[in-house]
Amino acid sequence: EKILLAHGAHREGKRTDAVMEKWRGYGLGQFIHWGLYAIPGGEWNGKQYNGAAEWIRSWNGIPNATYDSLIYKFNPTAFDATAWAKSAKQMGARYVTFTTKHHDGFCMWPSKYSKYTVAASPYKKDIVKAVVDAYDKEGIDVILYFSVMDWSHPDWRYEIKTKEDSVAFERFKKFTRNQLIELLTNYPKAKGLWFDGTWDKSWVKQAAFADDLETEMRKLRPGLIIGSRFRADENGKRHFDSNGVLMGDYEQGWERKIPNKIEEVHGNDWDCVMTVPENQWGYNKAWNGHIKSANELLEMTAKCVSLGGNFVLNFGPQGDGAIRQEELNLATKIGDWMKLNQEAIYNCGYAGYEKQDWGYFTKKTGSDQVYMVVFNVPVSGALRLKMPAKTKISKAYMLADREEKILPEEINSNEYFLKLKKKDHQEPFVIVLETGKNAENKESIYE
Numbered sequence: 001e002k003i004l005l006a007h008g009a010h011r012e013g014k015r016t017d018a019v020m021e022k023w024r025g026y027g028l029g030q031f032i033h034w035g036l037y038a039i040p041g042g043e044w045n046g047k048q049y050n051g052a053a054e055w056i057r058s059w060n061g062i063p064n065a066t067y068d069s070l071i072y073k074f075n076p077t078a079f080d081a082t083a084w085a086k087s088a089k090q091m092g093a094r095y096v097t098f099t100t101k102h103h104d105g106f107c108m109w110p111s112k113y114s115k116y117t118v119a120a121s122p123y124k125k126d127i128v129k130a131v132v133d134a135y136d137k138e139g140i141d142v143i144l145y146f147s148v149m150d151w152s153h154p155d156w157r158y159e160i161k162t163k164e165d166s167v168a169f170e171r172f173k174k175f176t177r178n179q180l181i182e183l184l185t186n187y188p189k190a191k192g193l194w195f196d197g198t199w200d201k202s203w204v205k206q207a208a209f210a211d212d213l214e215t216e217m218r219k220l221r222p223g224l225i226i227g228s229r230f231r232a233d234e235n236g237k238r239h240f241d242s243n244g245v246l247m248g249d250y251e252q253g254w255e256r257k258i259p260n261k262i263e264e265v266h267g268n269d270w271d272c273v274m275t276v277p278e279n280q281w282g283y284n285k286a287w288n289g290h291i292k293s294a295n296e297l298l299e300m301t302a303k304c305v306s307l308g309g310n311f312v313l314n315f316g317p318q319g320d321g322a323i324r325q326e327e328l329n330l331a332t333k334i335g336d337w338m339k340l341n342q343e344a345i346y347n348c349g350y351a352g353y354e355k356q357d358w359g360y361f362t363k364k365t366g367s368d369q370v371y372m373v374v375f376n377v378p379v380s381g382a383l384r385l386k387m388p389a390k391t392k393i394s395k396a397y398m399l400a401d402r403e404e405k406i407l408p409e410e411i412n413s414n415e416y417f418l419k420l421k422k423k424d425h426q427e428p429f430v431i432v433l434e435t436g437k438n439a440e441n442k443e444s445i446y447e
């Protein structure tokens with residue numbers, strides 16, 4: 001029994017318009033966290049900050065004013081948005097999410113509503129515009145990241161306790177609306193907004209305001225994509241309203257984690273945003289702890305696509321604007337694999353088959369084409385393939401070499417061994433399975 005909500009979800013189920021259908025098929029995206037925090041890079045006065053580098057302003061070892069004076073050091077001479085966009089293009093990213101303003105409140109665009117922006121830095125120029133234009137030129141769609149929480153703004157409050165808090169936060173709400181309308185007006189090419197910093201009580205209490213603001217933004221920019229993290233319903237429920245219905249156009253809860261089974265995504269669109277180190281979004285001088293390899297990141301990409309989502313890999317450019325070599329190397333390795341196997345990633349989704357040991361099924365949206373993205377080859381060198389009942393395989397072949405046919409040997413009803421020519425693979429590979437109506441209806445010898 002659903003309860004009546006004034007500020008819960010306004011739509012149930014996936015959006016069916018073309019903009020969202022394109023978003024659903026992206027498969028692989030790039031996140032970029034870049035701001036003043038890239039200058040210290042997780043270190044201050046020779047001491048290592050042990051949190052996420054983009055949170056260094058919150059470290060009690062640094063007076064806020066000292067951190068904020070980093071604005072006078074911001075002059076990224078190596079910043080080249082076109083080089084970033086070309087690197088993302090060769091990696092195979094179909095969209096990019098870029099930090100316009102992180103929790104520290106520094107604006108990477110010359111906002112009229114703040115003094116704490118690139119315009120007041122030695123660099124002066126509009127970085128958001130440079131990124132939007134360069135990525136758009138490469139055919140990569142742009143999503144703008146925006147943190148509602150703004151540590152540098154005098155009217156920001158974690159919660160509203162006093163009358164003064166309430167008066168200040170009303171000013172903050174107006175400021176936030178002004179900046180969002182400004183971003184949508186300045187950068188009409190942006191396809192969506194990726195909200196963050198919306199978990200504190202102050203914002204969670206603004207169900208009506210945030211709901212109205214979301215409506216206003218969608219009216220200003222028809223087709224705009226907004227995730228589930230923007231607002232809470234009138235009972236303070238976030239991501240899913242009091243009736244358990246997803247708010248926004250896709251689920252944004254998958255931050256540094258990936259669902260394990262289809263039931264966890266509740267039939268919604270979603271993307272997973274992921275760091276290369278364990279938990280660093282902004283540039284951190286220390287490149288340590290568990291650094292994910294290209295194969296690990298490819299497996300995460302395939303896993304997300306196999307469960308109907310997109311995988312968004314984070315890059316943290318240095319204070320001078322250059323992307324660190326380790327990240328460029330990963331982008332190249334991922335791109336080399338994507339060039340051969342992108343057919344199994346782009347415009348693919350959940351195949352509806354049970355998960356198997358060798359890796360992930362993906363299915364081309366709107367077709368019978370099924371892909372096996374293989375990460376684990378058993379010592380036997382033969383893959384055990386369990387298909388749903390009545391699913392026949394007419395053809396199986398290597399995506400990277402279509403001449404290499406694979407003959408499925410039926411070992412049980414709807415169960416096959418796929419014998420591989422090569423046993424040792426240094427990286428994941430894709431087998432194409434032709435199934436469905438065009439498969440001959442040879443009866444199984446086991447039925």
Ligand SMILES: C[C@@H]1N[C@@H](c2cn(-c3ccccc3)nn2)[C@H](O)[C@@H]1O
Binds near residue numbers: 033054196273281
């Ligand atoms: C996308 C990522 N979201 C930001 C973040 C995550 N968190 C956070 C806050 C409380 C619990 C767990 C995570 N705070 N800020 C990170 O700084 C980065 O921007």
